[in-house]
Amino acid sequence: AAGVIQSPRHLIKEKRETATLKCYPIPRHDTVYWYQQGPGQDPQFLISFYEKMQSDKGSIPDRFSAQQFSDYHSELNMSSLELGDSALYFCASSPRSRGTQYFGPGTRLLVL
Amino acid sequence: KNEVEQSPQNLTAQEGEFITINCSYSVGISALHWLQQHPGGGIVSLFMLSSGKKKHGRLIATINIQEKHSSLHITASHPRDSAVYICAVIGGNSGGSNYKLTFGKGTLLTVNP
Numbered sequence: 543a544a545g546v547i548q549s550p551r552h553l554i555k556e557k558r559e560t561a562t563l564k565c566y567p568i569p570r571h572d573t574v575y576w577y578q579q580g581p582g583q584d585p586q587f588l589i590s591f592y593e594k595m596q597s598d599k600g601s602i603p604d605r606f607s608a609q610q611f612s613d614y615h616s617e618l619n620m621s622s623l624e625l626g627d628s629a630l631y632f633c634a635s636s637p638r639s640r641g642t643q644y645f646g647p648g649t650r651l652l653v654l
Numbered sequence: 655k656n657e658v659e660q661s662p663q664n665l666t667a668q669e670g671e672f673i674t675i676n677c678s679y680s681v682g683i684s685a686l687h688w689l690q691q692h693p694g695g696g697i698v699s700l701f702m703l704s705s706g707k708k709k710h711g712r713l714i715a716t717i718n719i720q721e722k723h724s725s726l727h728i729t730a731s732h733p734r735d736s737a738v739y740i741c742a743v744i745g746g747n748s749g750g751s752n753y754k755l756t757f758g759k760g761t762l763l764t765v766n767p
Contacts, residue, residue, distance in 0.1 A: 584757040641685050641753045647696040
């Protein structure tokens with residue numbers, strides 16, 4: 543069965559650079575969630591989208607933005623990267639009618 | 655105080671032992687996830703439950719909504735079960751698409767051969 547796809551899987555950037563993370567949900571899933579997991583930390587909710595509209599917002603810095611496109615994939619744009627942005631970024635997708643979230647493998651971002 | 659509390663934080667067991675990991679939460683929820691994360695790896699959803707009990711292979715998850723408590727049990731534990739097990743809850747506002755998860759801090763399980 544198709545799973546959630548994230549790209550890239552690994553990314554190394556320098557301070558003040560920008561990064562774009564992509565998430566491709568399971569087919570027919572219309573909701574996408576983004577989570578950030580810092581080293582040794584539990585995941586924290588960043589933002590979610592339903593039917594291409596932002597549905598909820600968590601602890602996402604103003605330097606970050608995200609959107610969901612017509613094919614339901616989502617992109618997380620991160621600007622002015624800081625060392626503290628180094629983390630594992632997960633996305634998850636779900637069908638609206640159910641709550642089960644299916645997680646992608648994550649993108650590991652390292653900011654030097 | 656965290657909304658989701660797990661215990662224990664660390665657990666070491668011998669192969670074959672019965673394992674229990676507990677999760678308590680302080681908010682109203684519509685459902686609860688048990689997740690598994692291997693070191694440096696992705697997250698896998700083991701169970702989502704809103705009442706009663708679910709079983710999958712050697713894994714059993716129970717939830718008591720009135721007591722705001724859930725347990726994850728592993729029978730006949732095996733070294734490959736070594737991972738971080740995370741309890742995550744979905745808020746009580748299950749209307750719309752607000753299914754964001756609030757995570758516990760995880761339980762690191764090590765099963766020795």
